Amino acid sequence: MAVVTTRQKASWSVANTIVALYALIPVLWILSLSLKDKSTFTDGHFIPRGWTFQNFIDIFQVGGFTRPLLNSIGIAVIATFIAIVIGTFAAYAIARLEFPGKRLMLGASLLIAMFPQVSLVTPMFQVERSIGLFNTWPGLILPYITFTLPLTIYTLSSFLREIPWELEKAAKMDGATPFQAFRQVIVPLAMPGVVTTAILAFIQCWNDFVFAISLTSTTSARTAPAAIAFFTGASQFEDPTGSIAAAAIVITIPIIIFVLIFQRRIVSGLTSGAVKG
């Protein structure tokens, strides 16, 4: 593919445009709804006729969206952090060490990655309400760690396999213990992979809905996606369309930022962890 002809350029531009429309139209629609004036919700226009930021102001000032947003951030960050720490240990062992039970470990985490979350709702609900974890941050952090661990282990172990391990050998030659070698040589090298994995894990936690609605009951632990589902209208009979759209945009912003900054990493993370020939 030495020379790119104008013709090629044109046809790829068309393809790119189609992808852009595909990805953006549904998001722009939510944005449009969130900016619509209350009286124009039912006009069905894609582009708002009456513009307002009132919906955004409302969800924070009267809708009580601040607390769920903080819950979402806090819970997702803590769960991601813990999953990365313990996932890194396991990924290192899987990528680097020979030990019986390795296949079992991988098989079990694959199973969990595919596990229907709803199957866990009954027992988790029962267990959490009996030990007082129901409707608390740890009550959500725990399942989030579990469901991000498989992804963390897979993605990280494939990153770790790419690391030039001669350096570790060299460090050990210099008298470092395996743990020192791991901490001082491998960890810095693995950092890009860890960051990528952390983003993927965060997105997964951020997206969760099943646990968020079944293991919480008040705003003390309810996350943003669950809070959106429970918005009330300004009066008994009013549908909170504007609030829902505005809140949906607010929780999409971090994702857009991640995607803009880390596109390359996310793509490499998703393509390396999952598929090997």
Next chain:
Amino acid sequence: MTQATVQSKARLSSGSVAGKAKKPLSDGKRSERKLGWLLCLPAAVVMVVVTIYPIVYSVMLSLQRYDLRFPDKKGFVGFANYATVLTNSFWWRAFAVTMVITVVSVVFELVLGMTLAMVMHRTVIGKGFVRTLALIPYGIVTVAAAYGWQYAWTPNTGYLAQLPLWSGSAPLTHQASSLAIIILAEIWKTTPFMALLLMAGLAIVPEELQKAAAMDGASPWQRFTKVTLPLMKPAILVALLFRVLDAVRVYDNIYVLTNGANGTSSLSITTYHNLISGLNLGIGSTMSVLMFITVALIAFIFIKVFGTAAPGSENTGRR
């Protein structure tokens, strides 16, 4: 760690892994094992506590009559709950709905995902731009997107419901049109994910093979079906396995779009309704167990029948 460990590690990383024959373990081997277990321990403990224990607990609950509204009538009932669920038409309808959503959405996602993967992989201009955009549906919170779809299809409010093709009707109140919208929402959200998995497969197809085939006079379509696809088979199977198992547990989109009204309940929605709305822990747990078995069966079929390589299942990893 001793000097022996370092030496054994040195041997390991230079590629001379000890044979599989049973030899007395060296100190190094033993401590490597220990370290391996030690490092896996935290992850294993969390996974066992949060999933294995609840699964066992679910199985126990599923053998009891346990309705939170009748705390006095709790008791062991054997497999009666299974009989109740497996003879119930709502359960089987949910099963059928789930299968329809899974099959239709995964087929579309495979075709669209392959196309998108081609664009992302081969486009000569704006590669980063296209990839960035494609990640938006992947990253967006499912519930947020689902509300967008819901309003888009609500008469008066939505731009899609306005289209003259179906004007005057409320698409989200009929089974077929509701299912179509649920499937659309699923496809939109997960096609990029599928495309990324497939792109990884595309990347391993050697460029030289393509060129050689082109020299031999193969058309682009022939090159795709005869060269690219066979080489991509493992990647496609893994992508399918991932997506099928993900689609079987479809919940968020349905919760927002119909909440299971008009015969659109999936297995997850039905299970949730019985557990949380019905407070019937016995029936709810039975459904949980049945869903788990369904998922396990599908995974088993993929791995044993189609020979899908479970990701990461190779012994020593790719090096």
Next chain:
Amino acid sequence: MRPHNHRGRLRTSLAVGAAAIMASTLVTACGSGSTGTPTINLYNAPQQNLAAMVANCNKAANGKYQIKLNTLPRTADQQREQLVRRLAAGDSGLDILGLDVTWTAELAEAGWIREWTGADRAEAEKGTLAAPLKTAQWDGKLYAAPYNTNVQLLWYRADLLPKPADTWAGLQKQAEQLAAANKPHYVEAQGAQYEGLTVWFNSLVASAGGSVLDSSGTKVSMGQPSVKAMQTLRDFANSKAADPSLTNTQEDPARLQLEGGFAAAEVNWPYVYPAMQANTAVKFKKDFKWAPYPGIDGPGKSPLGGSNFAISKYSAHPAEAFDAALCLRSPANQKIAATKDGLPPTIESVYHDDTPLDATKKAGPDNPSMATAYPMRDAILSALKTAAPRPVTPTYQNVSTVIQAALSPPGSIDPAATETYLHDQVDNALQSKGVLP
């Protein structure tokens, strides 16, 4: 109007945030304030002027307790789900629960709400209408204080229907005549697959002289009256009177169709009256009238709705909670709920109270009295005498869900077969063998 106490919320947030790991601390933080005055948490459906009533009671309590209003989600299903999930978890952060009339049995049987006894019970029963009082009872005991009641009436446009028929079949005939004259002819009813469909069906069964469950609430009754009800439902759905979007119609779309001039009549709750008065675009406002709910062979039995206040078993301050609940349902507060929010009172004397809200001024649009805001009060009172309560059973949620599923869409009901099928389904639901869709 949602209540919001920014400082209170901030304080709780901080407390909760700091102690996020400590579940026990969290419960305490929700349960009571740190000061000596106990906080009584009221959980209720969204209601515009409830905050004002809460303020009245807080003033009257004079430091004995402080009621904090928490608003539940907007649909009844979501409200119930929130409440039962927290009760199942033994959450002490709930004190007063605003319950839909259909939840009493379920919560009482599960042991989640307290029985009303002694002076509290006497106070809750004093002057309370019989129909709403019954919805607060279970197993011969009182489990809640009736707050507001509700009955559906037939609301119609006198310019189109000078004399509306008192049966569904009669209305269908009148609709045909209107249709032939090219006039708006729909009779709006709640035919979507949701609680409203159960409400409609249950009223039809009662009008046909039957009931869904027997009087003990443990056995299915149904039978011939049910078949008749299903026939009426199906015939109506296939007649000229039915709006084409019947299968999508809930209360508010029905109201909007009539206000928009597309319908000649609707069956609905009395909230449609103040809504109609507030709509400035409607030309036929003076022709908007009400009549008894239609029946099968004569006037029908109205669906009965409403909500009651119950006290959570896990409340840390039950004495104060009972007291606060009684205040919130006092005649004075019921009058505010009726005249401002359109909710029919449960205390009979409120209906006859012609003093405006502000007794020092003359009654008028800004200072409503029962006479100005509630001209249909007599119709409501007489409908309450015969109204059809919904089945009383702890498994009501399941019973109602299977009814909705079996009758949807109403146009394709096969009465005899559907009755047999539904009989079975309801029976299963009663034995908690019922599977929800």
